[in-house]
Each structure stands twice: as structure tokens, then as C-alpha cells.
Amino acid sequence: MFKKILIANRGEIAVRVIRACREMGIRTVAVYSDADRAALHVRKADEAYPIGPAPAAESYLRMDKILEVARRAGAEAIHPGYGFLSENSRFARACADAGVKFIGPTPGAMELMGSKTRARQEMEKAGVPFVSGTSRGLESADEAEQVAERIGYPVMLKAAAGGGGKGMRLVHAKADLRPALEAAQSEAQRSFGDAEVYIEKAIVNPRHIEMQVLADEHGNTLWLGERECSIQRRHQKVLEEAPSAIVDPEMRRRMGEVAVRVARAAQYTNAGTVEFLVDQQKNFYFLEMNTRLQVEHPVTELITGLDLVHLQIRIADGEKMPFAQEDVTIRGHAIECRIYAEDPDNNYFPSPGKITLLLAPSGPGIRRDSGMYEGWTVPLEYDPLLAKLIGYGTDRRQATMRLQRALYEYFVAGIKTNISLFQRILQDPDFQAAKLDTGYLDRLLAGERRSTEDGGRGAEIAAIAAGLFAVLQPAPGVAGNGNATGGAGGANSNWKQKGRSEALR
Amino acid sequence: MIYDVTVEGKPHRLELEKSEEGWTCRLDGGEIRVDAVVTRPDVLSLLVDGQSYEIKREQTAADLHLWVGSARFGVELRDPRSLRSRRDGTGDEKGPKKLTAPMPGKVVRVLVAEKSEVETGQGILVVEAMKMQNEIKSPKKGVVQRILAVPGANVNAGDVLAIVE
Numbered sequence: 248m249f250k251k252i253l254i255a256n257r258g259e260i261a262v263r264v265i266r267a268c269r270e271m272g273i274r275t276v277a278v279y280s281d282a283d284r285a286a287l288h289v290r291k292a293d294e295a296y297p298i299g300p301a302p303a304a305e306s307y308l309r310m311d312k313i314l315e316v317a318r319r320a321g322a323e324a325i326h327p328g329y330g331f332l333s334e335n336s337r338f339a340r341a342c343a344d345a346g347v348k349f350i351g352p353t354p355g356a357m358e359l360m361g362s363k364t365r366a367r368q369e370m371e372k373a374g375v376p377f378v379s380g381t382s383r384g385l386e387s388a389d390e391a392e393q394v395a396e397r398i399g400y401p402v403m404l405k406a407a408a409g410g411g412g413k414g415m416r417l418v419h420a421k422a423d424l425r426p427a428l429e430a431a432q433s434e435a436q437r438s439f440g441d442a443e444v445y446i447e448k449a450i451v452n453p454r455h456i457e458m459q460v461l462a463d464e465h466g467n468t469l470w471l472g473e474r475e476c477s478i479q480r481r482h483q484k485v486l487e488e489a490p491s492a493i494v495d496p497e498m499r500r501r502m503g504e505v506a507v508r509v510a511r512a513a514q515y516t517n518a519g520t521v522e523f524l525v526d527q528q529k530n531f532y533f534l535e536m537n538t539r540l541q542v543e544h545p546v547t548e549l550i551t552g553l554d555l556v557h558l559q560i561r562i563a564d565g566e567k568m569p570f571a572q573e574d575v576t577i578r579g580h581a582i583e584c585r586i587y588a589e590d591p592d593n594n595y596f597p598s599p600g601k602i603t604l605l606l607a608p609s610g611p612g613i614r615r616d617s618g619m620y621e622g623w624t625v626p627l628e629y630d631p632l633l634a635k636l637i638g639y640g641t642d643r644r645q646a647t648m649r650l651q652r653a654l655y656e657y658f659v660a661g662i663k664t665n666i667s668l669f670q671r672i673l674q675d676p677d678f679q680a681a682k683l684d685t686g687y688l689d690r691l692l693a694g695e696r697r698s699t700e701d702g703g704r705g706a707e708i709a710a711i712a713a714g715l716f717a718v719l720q721p722a723p724g725v726a727g728n729g730n731a732t733g734g735a736g737g738a739n740s741n742w743k744q745k746g747r748s749e750a751l752r
Numbered sequence: 753m754i755y756d757v758t759v760e761g762k763p764h765r766l767e768l769e770k771s772e773e774g775w776t777c778r779l780d781g782g783e784i785r786v787d788a789v790v791t792r793p794d795v796l797s798l799l800v801d802g803q804s805y806e807i808k809r810e811q812t813a814a815d816l817h818l819w820v821g822s823a824r825f826g827v828e829l830r831d832p833r834s835l836r837s838r839r840d841g842t843g844d845e846k847g848p849k850k851l852t853a854p855m856p857g858k859v860v861r862v863l864v865a866e867k868s869e870v871e872t873g874q875g876i877l878v879v880e881a882m883k884m885q886n887e888i889k890s891p892k893k894g895v896v897q898r899i900l901a902v903p904g905a906n907v908n909a910g911d912v913l914a915i916v917e
Contacts, residue, residue, distance in 0.1 A: 434885075481884075588882065596854045597882035604794045604808060627856050631882040655822055660794065660810035670822060707784075709818045709825035710757045711777050712796055712807040714766045715788045716818075717829055718753060719796070720809075 248564055249273055249323045249348070254288065255313050256328030259618035259634055260542070261288035264326045267556035276320045278313055280306035282626040287618050294320055301628045307331045310338050314345045324348035324563055326556075330630060333539040334361055350563040352538050356513045360536040364407045364445050366513075370533050373512035375505055377533040378524065380447030388425045391446055395424055398448040404428055406435035407443035412482025414438060417449055450532070452684040454525040455479065456491050457537075458506035459547045461558060462516045467568040470503030471551055472577050474543055476522075477683040478672065480595065485665075485688060486672060487543035488582040489550050492643065492681030493529060499577075502531055509536055518544075518559050542585065542635070545614060549581035549639040580646040581639045584654070586617075588631040590663035599627035603661035608653035612639040612646065625662055633664065643681070647673050671696070758828040774799075849891050851914040853907040857881030866899050876914050877901055890916050 252268050253276040254261045261277060265288060268275045277292035282301035289295040296316045299306035306312070308331060317325060325347055327333035336357035342349040351357070360366050367382040379398050384407050385391045395402045395418070404427055406414025414435030416427040428444065436442040454477045462468040475491035476484045494502070506521035513536065520541050522534040544555050553575075561569070589595045605621040617634035619625065625633065636657065638650030651673050657666055672678050675691055753768045767778040774787035787799040794809040808819040816827045861878040864870060875887035876896065890896075894916045901913040 590854075593854055594886075596886055597857070597884055598855060599882060604810070606795070606808070627881050629882060631884065658808050658819065660808060661812075667822065705820040705823045706759045706762065706825060707779060708798065708800070708805050708807065708820045709827055710759045710764045710766055710779055711784065711786060711800075712798060712805075712809075712818050712820070713757050713759075713816070713827045713829045714753065714755045714768050714777070715775065715786070715798070716790075716796055716807075716809055717755065718768060719788060720790045720793060 249560065251276060251320065251322045252350070252560070253278065253313070253317045253320065253322035253325045253347075254292070254328065255307070255325050255332055256330070257283055257286055257288055257307060257618070257629065258632065259616045260328040260330075260540070262291055262618055263616050264328060264556055265291045267554065267560065270554075271557060271560060273560070276316065276322050278307070278316055280628075282628055285623060287620055287623070296320065301626065303331065303628065310335075310341050314341060314347065317347050318345065322347065324350055324560070326350040326559070327539065329539050329542055334537070336361060348563050350559050351517050352513075352515050352519060356515045357538045359513045360515075360519075360538050362407050362443075363405060363409065363535055364443065366535060367445075369512055370509060373508055375509055375512075375533045376531065378447050378450060381445045384443035384445055385428070388428055391424055391428050392421060394446050395421070398446075401449040401451070403447045403449040404431045404444050405447060406431060406439060406441070407445055408439035408441040409435060412479075414444065415482055450524050450526050452527065452686050453477075454491070454493065454684050455484075455522065455534075456494065456502070456525050456531065457520050457522040457541075458502050459541075459544070459555075460506050460510045460515070460519050460521060461555070461562070461568070462510055462519070463562045463568040464516050464565060465567050468507045468510050468515070469568065469570075469572050469575060470506050471547055471553065471555075471575055473499060473502060474541075474546055475683065476543065477685050478678075478688050479685050480688050480692075484543065484585065486582065486584055486669065487546055488580065488643070488646075489546040490577055490580065492683075493525070498529065505531075505533070509533065517562050518555050542632070543583050545616060545635060545637045546581040546583050549614065549637060550577050550579055551575060552578070579639055579641055580643040581637055582643075582646045582650055583635050583637045584650065584669040585632055585665075586634040586636060586657075586659075587665045588625050588633050588662050589665055591665050591668050592663070595665065597627065597631045598663035599625045599631075600662040601625075602659060604658065605660075606656065606658040608636065608656035610649075610653065610656075612649040613637070613653045614639065619659075633659075636669075644679075647679065754832060756830040756832050758830075759825050761826075848897060848915050848917045849894070850912045851876055851888055851891065851916065853879055853888070853909055853911045853913055854886075855879075855881050856908050857886075857906070859901045859903050859905050859907060859913070860885055861903055862899055862901060863887075864896055864899075866896055868896050870894065870896055870916060876916070879907065879913075888913060892916055 251274040254264045265275045275292040277288050277295040278298045279289045280301050298312040332338040336354040339349040339354040364383050401419045404416040414431050416431045418424050418427045431444045432442040456473050458473050459471040473491050473494050474487050474489045476487045478486040509521045520537040523531040524534050525531045588598045590598045601624045614637040619633045638646045640646035640649050654669050755766045757764045757766050764780050769776045777784045777786050789797045791797050796807040798805040810817040818825050818827050857879040860880045863875045870890040872893045874890045876890050877888050878885050897915045897917040899914045
């Protein structure tokens with residue numbers, strides 16, 4: 248087994264991998280940018296080395312610097328997490344050249360799946376069902392118009408190198424096609440350094456369901472069950488669950504077998520995810536394969552009892568798959584909430600800043616994978632994902648109620664988070680009835696927001712608490728200004744006064 | 753101790769008096785007995801007639817919010833003995849409106865030219881933060897008087913990006 252692994256990532260996923268390594272008796276090496284010296288992954292690792300300035304292009308995407316750290320620290324393998332270099336085949340190749348094991352698929356499989364257009368061509372050969380459209384990048388806006396005319400609106404424009412909704416546009420009518428194509432191409436160029444964009448028939452109100460696969464380096468490929476990922480905003484997943492309420496064992500087996508066929512066609516190794524669009528008749532279409540560990544992998548772990556990161560490491564170390572397909576059983580239900588640093592009251596704008604107070608939930612059926620801590624300043628350079636809160640229960644209802652309970656315990660101050668959004672989703676009758684599709688969240692957010700409960704007593708309690716706080720714990724910044732006699736509240740109101748006059752300027 | 757407390761815009765008069773077994777609070781004349789413990793900084797445990805409340809305090813430069821359970825209340829607290837200042841009608845729709853950056857980030861694109869006419873909700877420029885691009889929209893119908901943002905520049909929350917008249 249490896250003795251030391253470098254984690255080429257940051258945030259909650261770096262912490263997740265470090266934890267797995269510690270559980271397996273493997274030493275860990277973290278890398279960090281100038282903005283991340285105080286980040287949690289640096290604190291949790293056995294060793295940590297700086298790799299450059301805050302912008303990811305100058306640090307977390309610098310293969311040369313990361314490999315130099317691996318060499319210097321004597322790391323035998325690199326776990327890339329998700330995002331950053333995780334789906335970069337050149338990095339996987341550079342690792343191999345440097346004699347360091349890349350924990351993930353081979354560069355060849357990544358290249359094939361990394362190009363959505365090439366993947367489509369290969370999967371066509373393997374007889375995998377997918378949505379009609381082009382299997383090549385669009386040459387011109389004229390071609391886009393012709394193809395769109397042929398397959399019919401609405402159509403979806405997608406970056407060939409894409410992921411995470413970047414470089415993706417839904418187009419309903421011809422008039423919108425050209426500007427959407429330009430926007431998608433420019434976004435694709437900016438995000439991936441590759442402006443190739445292709446076109447697909449858009450399925451109306453599809454579900455987004457994906458299948459976890461796992462393959463060792465000895466030809467064994469298994470499926471580990473699906474995840475329902477239909478709750479999205481701006482094509483970013485927000486809440487995922489496993490199993491999907493609409494997938495029965497027979498459909499699961501069929502999807503699993505197609506996913507295994509996809510993985511085999513790409514000679515895939517290690518953990519991967521095959522994404523499907525599912526229409527209202529429960530037909531499923533191949534969308535793409537993600538050649539990495541997914542953000543939402545914990546829901547699969549909870550319902551299968553497997554640890555995917557342990558398995559990734561063991562497979563990368565050359566071990567044979569320790570179980571067979573028929574040993575994979577699904578038990579219970581798991582739901583994951585992605586806690587983002589964004590403001591639900593202000594159009595979900597990102598909200599970096601200092602976390603002044605953090606109360607974390609725990610208790611039965613609750614798992615929290617977090618990269619934040621109280622006192623930490625969330626940098627603005629990176630993805631706004633702070634933590635994942637996962638609820639597990641005997642069934643979907645219990646998992647839902649446990650999550651609601653845990654969200655009630657969860658409190659983050661200083662920055663804005665989307666915690667309240669999940670309360671809204673989990674209490675929504677359509678969610679509880681599992682009436683989901685990729686348009687679900689936009690509809691929910693467009694609707695009336697239910698007023699907060701508390702039976703009207705909340706305002707009264709808040710008023711009393713405001714006075715008691717002023718007496719018992721004066722707000723920071725007012726202590727010691729010599730105005731304590733005659734009520735600390737006097738000092739507090741001076742402070743408020745100052746804040747108010749500044750706000751008025 | 754006497755405070756003027758405003759909760760979500762609604763004014764209250766609060767009197768607090770320490771007693772043997774906690775606090776006697778007179779809120780707008782009504783008397784409520786409360787047991788209060790600060791369990792950790794910014795977290796207050798209140799017992800009111802056996803009902804337990806956990807209140808969290810979030811203090812930023814401009815605002816004070818108190819959370820009762822998962823409900824958030826905007827709160828202002830004044831000692832009535834100190835001078836009052838009052839915010840009055842700044843929300844008028846006439847006159848120039850400033851577009852400010854809602855968060856720190858980087859200006860990616862400016863979507864309109866100075867002097868062009870814009871509708872309410874029309875995108876004026878795009879700011880990127882945490883890998884997300886966000887359109888900053890016009891708060892009113894009018895003419896873009898000035899664009900102060902420069903593509904590529906870093907901005908802080910509250911920086912004025914453009915002015916619509």
C-alpha cells in the first residue's frame with residue numbers, strides 16, 4: 248500500500264481524502280495557495296507546501312509545482328479530488344511520467360470522456376442510448392441553425408470540454424441561437440481553454456440521474472447504484488439523493504449495465520460516474536461520463552456501506568475488486584445538501600468573508616463533510632462550496648426529517664449561506680412527493696416564499712434578546728471604551744450610531 | 753435599563769431589570785420573566801415560561817441580526833437617552849441610482865455603453881466571484897449616466913460600478 252499520498256485540491260474534498268488516508272494509515276501531503284494558508288485541509292494534513300498565488304491558474308492548476316512537491320515530499324500517489332486537475336489527462340500523463348500514481352482513470356479514458364463529442368462517437372459504437380444532436384463541434388452559427396431546425400427546438404448548446412454547467416445554454420427559438428452560441432463559446436474558452444460547442448435536442452423537464460461505477464485494473468467493472476441529481480440551479484447541482492424515487496430494481500439494473508458498458512468501452516478504471524437524462528416515460532439517455540470522484544459521492548457511500556475513497560486508493564494500488572456485483576446491496580436512503588457561500592436573499596450572489604460563528608449539527612444519521620471552521624475567512628477566488636450535509640435514514644421520509652432537524656441545528660454567521668434554501672426544499676410538498684425534474688428548483692424559487700414559523704413569538708423574543716445581549720455580552724468592538732457604567736447598552740448604541748451614520752454617507 | 757428596540761422595522765420599548773431568579777422584562781408594558789445565559793459568545797439561551805429559545809447574534813458593520821431558531825430578525829437597539837437619528841425615505845425612485853457591487857469580485861464585462869437607455873432589470877455589467885459570473889442589473893429604467901467599472905478590475909462589496917439616471 249502507498250505510504251504517502253499528495254492531495255491536489257482544497258476545501259471539503261481535500262479534507263475528505265485526508266481523512267480516508269489517515270484511516271488507512273497513509274501519510275498525507277497538502278498543497279495550498281497563498282489564499283489558503285489557514286485553510287482546513289492544510290491544518291488536517293501531515294505535511295503541507297505552498298504552490299503559488301491565489302488564482303487557481305497560478306497554484307492549484309500548476310502541474311509542475313504540484314509534481315515538484317510530490318517529488319520533494321516523496322508522495323507515491325496523487326489524489327486529484329474533483330474540479331481543478333481531476334479531469335485533466337495531461338496531468339494524469341505527467342504523473343505517470345514522473346513515476347507518481349494518479350488516483351483515477353488512465354489518461355486515455357479521460358481524453359475520450361473529456362471530449363463530450365468524442366465520447367458521443369464512441370458510445371454510439373457501443374450501442375449506448377443518447378439524445379439526438381451533433382457528435383462534433385459546431386463549425387458556424389449557420390450550421391447550428393440548420394441542426395437546430397432539423398432536430399427541433401428547444402435545443403441545448405454544450406461545451407465539448409464542459410462540466411458544471413459552464414459553456415451551456417438552453418435555446419428555445421431561432422432568434423436566441425446566435426447570441427447563445429457566442430456566449431457559450433466565449434464561456435467555454437474562458438473556463439476550459441477550448442471553445443468547441445455542440446448541440447443536442449433539449450429534453451423538456453428531464454430528470455438528471457447518474458450511475459456510480461467502479462472498475463479495478465484487472466478488468467472488473469461494477470455499478471453501485473444511482474443518484475438523483477435533478478435539483479439544480481444554473482445547471483449546478485444543489486441537492487442529491489440516493490436511491491432515486493423513480494428507479495426500481497429492474498430499471499437500476501438496466502441503467503447499471505449500460506453504465507458498465509460505457510465504462511468498458513472507454514477501458515475505464517477507478518471510480519467514475521455515468522450521467523443520464525431521464526424523460527417522463529423513464530427512458531434514459533447517456534449524457535456524459537465524469538471521470539472523477541463526484542461531489543455527491545457520500546449518498547452512494549451511505550446506501551451501499553462502501554467507502555469510495557478507500558476503494559479508489561486500493562484500486563490505484565493495484566488491488567482486485569474486493570466484492571462482486573451481487574454483493575452490492577442498497578439499504579436506506581441518503582440526501583445531500585451542498586452548503587454554498589451565497590446569499591439566498593440577494594439572487595444567490597457569492598458571499599465570501601469571515602465566519603464569525605459556526606454551530607455544526609450532529610446526531611443520528613447525519614454526516615457533515617466540511618472545509619470551513621469558525622474564524623476562517625472564505626476566499627473569493629474559489630468555488631463557493633463550503634460543506635456538504637448528508638442525512639441518512641431507513642427511508643426517504645426519515646432521511647428528509649433528519650436533514651431538516653440537522654439544518655435547524657446548523658448555523659453560520661458572518662457570511663451568507665444557502666442553508667435556508669434547503670429548509671424550503673425539504674418542506675416543499677413536491678419534493679416530499681419526489682416530483683422532481685431539472686426545472687424543479689427554478690419553479691420553487693419563482694413561487695411565493697412561505698413566511699417563517701415561530702408562531703409570532705419570534706419578534707418578541709428577538710426584542711428581549713437584543714436587550715439581554717447588550718447587557719450580558721456587549722457587541723465586539725465596544726468593550727473597554729470606558730462607557731460601561733450606566734448600562735453597556737449605552738456603549739452599544741453609540742456603536743450602532745456610528746454604523747448607522749456610516750451607512751448613511 | 754431601558755432600550756428602544758426595532759425588530760423588522762417595528763419599534764418596541766424594552767425595560768430590563770435583574771431579579772433574584774433571572775430578568776424581569778417589560779416589553780411595550782407587558783411583563784415577561786426570562787432566564788438568560790450566554791452559552792458561548794453570540795449564542796444566548798433564553799427560558800421563557802419553560803419554553804427554551806436559542807438566539808444567535810450576527811453583527812456586521814452595518815446591521816445586527818438575531819436568529820430565533822432558524823428565523824432571522826433585523827434588529828436595531830437604541831438607548832433612548834442618546835441622540836436619535838432616523839433614516840428617512842431614501843428609497844425614492846427619482847434621481848440617479850448607484851449600482852454597487854454586491855460582493856467582492858472582478859469585473860468581467862461591461863454590457864452597455866454610457867448614455868445608453870436601459871430598462872429595469874437589464875444587465876449593465878458582469879462581475880465574477882467564486883467562479884460564478886453574475887449580471888448586475890439596472891435598478892430602474894433610465895439612462896446610464898456613468899460607468900465607473902473597468903473590465904478586469906477587482907472590486908469590493910459596495911463599490912459603485914455605474915450610475916443610472
